Amino acid sequence: MxxxxxxxxxxxxxxxxxxxxxxxxxxxxxxxxxxxxxxxxxxxxxxxxxxxxxxxxxxxxxxxxxxxxxxxxxxxxxxxxxxxxxxxxxxxxxxxxxxxxxxxxxxxxxxxxxxxxxxxxxxxxxxxxxxxxxxxxxxxxxxxxxxxxxxxxxxxxxxxxxxxxxxxxxxxxxxxxxxxxxxxxxxxxxxxxxxDTPAARLIAQGEERPLLLAEVEALQASPALVVDTFRYAVRRQEATVSLATRPVLFALVRALAEAWPGDVSRATLIAQAFGGKHADESHRARLRVEIGRLRAELRTLADINATSRGFALAPHQPGAVAVLARPIEVRHASVLALLADGEAWASSALALALGAGQRSVQRALEQLVESGKVQSFGHGRARRWMTPPVAGFTTTLLLPAPLPNG
Missing domain, CATH: 1.25.40.10 (Tetratricopeptide repeat domain)
Incomplete structure (x- = not known):
């Protein structure tokens, strides 16, 4: 040479x-x-x-x-x-x-x-x-x-x-x-x-605070019953119940966990799980069915007790109940999390990383462009999408695919 x-x-x-x-x-x-x-x-x-x-x-x-x-x-x-x-x-x-x-x-x-x-x-x-x-x-x-x-x-x-x-x-x-x-x-x-940057939020007993990655690790190892919004699961240490394919059940358990040790009214649960503004008898009947399904899913970790106005979460073992939430919760947060690395992504690459359909990802990108959260350049197969990093947050944990139909 x-x-x-x-x-x-x-x-x-x-x-x-x-x-x-x-x-x-x-x-x-x-x-x-x-x-x-x-x-x-x-x-x-x-x-x-x-x-x-x-x-x-x-x-x-x-x-x-x-x-x-x-x-x-x-x-x-x-x-x-x-x-x-x-x-x-x-x-x-x-x-x-x-x-x-x-x-x-x-x-x-x-x-x-x-x-x-x-x-x-x-x-x-x-x-x-x-x-x-x-x-x-x-x-x-x-x-x-x-x-x-x-x-x-x-x-x-x-x-x-x-x-x-x-x-x-x-x-x-x-x-x-x-x-x-x-x-x-x-x-x-x-x-x-x-x-050394907040990676998540802890929501427990009506309060919330940011968590560093080390604190998330400590929470997962603690005896607390954790509702994990990153992986759509309920866990206590090594025991895990995945609700990744059950978005309604996950919405219900999250609402119950955020209210613990109190209860949640039926109207509130219907609004959060089904999106109904006015609960009628059909909504209440569906709620009873879904609560029954949730009880079956959580049977190894917790029960769900009926109260005079709604339902309350009742863990089988003593310990706190906490929700591990994303640092910023917006629609299509998983797409934004990947784009937050500052690189220019193809929609096909985003679909591969998220385990989602490319057309679903493209629709999400179009909505994010309309809201000003994402920019694109190029045309056809050369089109790329990017956004500046979200100041003050790490995106390490924000990688799992979103809830179905989320």
Whole structure:
């Protein structure tokens, strides 16, 4: 490899895309095309970057499998950053296998970290942990080690293991400083800030207050009966009753939990569960049916007692009752939570991450645009959606799909 290519590669590794372009901007050979593509990606010119990387992959000869694999990994990273989650994951797996076969462990590890980050975005934590466990961070240089620790922290935060997350992020901060890459240091600082920023609200006995991620972890481990609005479940420590497919039942149990130890009137329950402003006999009959279904679902955790004016929640074991609520509750909150990372998302990527239909996501986006919460640019398949981050809140917990028909 000639001196200009080497210098450009070192500039890219140090986070200096302009310095790299100064050295290879006028060259059309395959290594220069690849480096230009990576530089353009670092500058945010993703379409141009993808075109250059594909030209480079075609320009490398049949014996240059490692170079072509590196182009694939670079294109996969562009797809991840631009939230093109439909990009073929098998292509990245194949490139990673090629790199490992030829001893390029650094770029193979980078491919593995990209796969972990994609799996995290679409909520497949078990698979992300499995891939990460295959990667040994010990021999990695500082920048790659920081990426590894960021992945460890991302999984730990979603698992509500805040001590593990903080330790990983401290390692990541140290490694990022060693690497001296400003963008990487900023990414680590943002992740650390998430640990010290309210991630949820606690509603209990008529009061509410914000919770940090560590406090959410402590709540989940406590003997309290928790109505979890993130995952649409009722839990006490390890015992969990999911109501993700029963939106009416979840609305009822949330209303009862917010009023505990008091009761809730029948009219209020009808309004919150069915949306009826004026309760008639048919509403009351339906309420009795749904309360019966809710009793059956919660039979291992709590009972629901009838009172003179309505119903009250009665946990089987002593302890508080609390509602774990989103920090900001608006319609289509799950879509907003993903967009709050500041990246531009395709509607297909949002649908994949939420486990929802693309048309449903598109309708939600249209409504959010009308309300001024989301902006879009581009047309057709190139259309992307984004919104500025919500100031003062982390979005780590705001990943599960919304209630059906919510």
């Amino acid at each position: 000639d001196s200009l290519i080497t210098a450009a590669a070192l500039a890219l590794a140090a986070g200096d895309p302009l310095g790299a372009l100064d050295r290879v901007a006028l060259r059309e050979d395959a290594p220069a095309l690849a480096l230009r593509g990576i530089a353009m990606a670092q500058l945010g010119e993703f379409d141009r970057a993808k075109a250059l990387l594909r030209r480079a992959a075609r320009a490398f000869g049949p014996k240059e499998a490692v170079a072509r694999a590196r182009c694939v990994v670079a294109e996969a990273e562009i797809a991840l950053v631009s939230r093109d989650l439909g990009w073929p994951a098998k292509t990245l797996d194949s490139a990673r296998a090629t790199l490992e076969k030829h001893g390029d462990r650094l770029n193979a590890a980078h491919a593995g970290h990209l796969k972990v980050r994609r799996l995290l975005l679409i909520g497949r934590l078990d698979e992300a942990e499995q891939v990460l466990a295959e990667l040994d961070p010990a021999p990695l240089p500082p920048a790659a080690r920081a990426a590894h620790e960021l992945a460890v922290a991302g999984i730990a935060m979603r698992r509500l293991k805040t001590r593990t997350a903080r330790t990983a992020l401290e390692w990541a901060r140290h490694a990022a400083r060693q690497a001296g890459i400003p963008g990487l240091m900023a990414e680590v600082d943002t992740a650390l800030l998430a640990l």
